[in-house]
Amino acid sequence: MNSLRALLVILGLTLAAVPAAAQAPASNDKWKVTVYPLLAWIPIFGADVNVPDTPSIPGGGEGAVDKSLSGALMLGFSVEHGPWRVDADGMWAGLEGDRVALPKLTVNLDVGYAHASGGRKVVKDLYITGGVRGLSLKYDINIGTLPTFTSKPALWDPLIGVGWHHYAGKTELHATLEGGGFGVGADVDVAGSVRFDWKPISHFGITLGYGGIYLKVSEPVLTKTFTASQSLHGPIVGIGLYF
Numbered sequence: 001m002n003s004l005r006a007l008l009v010i011l012g013l014t015l016a017a018v019p020a021a022a023q024a025p026a027s028n029d030k031w032k033v034t035v036y037p038l039l040a041w042i043p044i045f046g047a048d049v050n051v052p053d054t055p056s057i058p059g060g061g062e063g064a065v066d067k068s069l070s071g072a073l074m075l076g077f078s079v080e081h082g083p084w085r086v087d088a089d090g091m092w093a094g095l096e097g098d099r100v101a102l103p104k105l106t107v108n109l110d111v112g113y114a115h116a117s118g119g120r121k122v123v124k125d126l127y128i129t130g131g132v133r134g135l136s137l138k139y140d141i142n143i144g145t146l147p148t149f150t151s152k153p154a155l156w157d158p159l160i161g162v163g164w165h166h167y168a169g170k171t172e173l174h175a176t177l178e179g180g181g182f183g184v185g186a187d188v189d190v191a192g193s194v195r196f197d198w199k200p201i202s203h204f205g206i207t208l209g210y211g212g213i214y215l216k217v218s219e220p221v222l223t224k225t226f227t228a229s230q231s232l233h234g235p236i237v238g239i240g241l242y243f
Helices: 002-023
Strands: 031-041 044-051 061-069 071-081 084-099 105-123 126-143 149-151 154-168 171-180 188-201 204-221 224-242
Touching: 031 084, 031 204, 044 084, 044 105, 044 126, 061 105, 061 126, 071 224, 084 126, 084 154, 084 224, 105 154, 126 171, 126 188, 126 204, 149 224, 188 224
Parallel strands: none
Antiparallel strands: 031 071, 031 224, 044 061, 044 224, 061 084, 071 084, 084 105, 105 126, 126 149, 126 154, 154 171, 171 188, 188 204, 204 224
């Protein structure tokens, strides 16, 4: 339900902003290019899994892991020209969560993604965006004394969203919210972030912020279905190069 509400917010903001497109202020024709060669993300990882009944795992199983700290590395870039903006980024994270309550549950998750979106300014600093996220996931799950269950879904998710990008001298503020999946790839894919960039010298800066992503995935396994939902959220810190 939280994911559905997030998607409804995105759609509502989109519909509200479209009538203002004709009144959007004229933008200059300068190119703005930003490269983030290093972003460190320290997410809090939570996951729910439902392992199907298979010949190697009779009875299957399910469980939840909550509030396990992990780490991720990201990189990205953005390009602006006139009212148009393109953002792209990639991430890899190695995550592990444990629940000590019986039956004991351990979830190891490798997450990799590549994301790109294009947007158009519709009013002042507000953009409407559309894009795609390619996901590569690898789950290793242990429930109680059952054998290890492994799943490796690879998905492509269509996305729609909004972005807000404000420039004020040596500082920048960026906020994004995107939702998608729609069952084409993941069942649900919702991500958002807020970042503050400070540029103490020309072409170099520091970025600080907070980001999160929620994914829900279903994958056929023999005649059954493996389902998993995971949330990652936490602080982001890195450097930026500005041209």
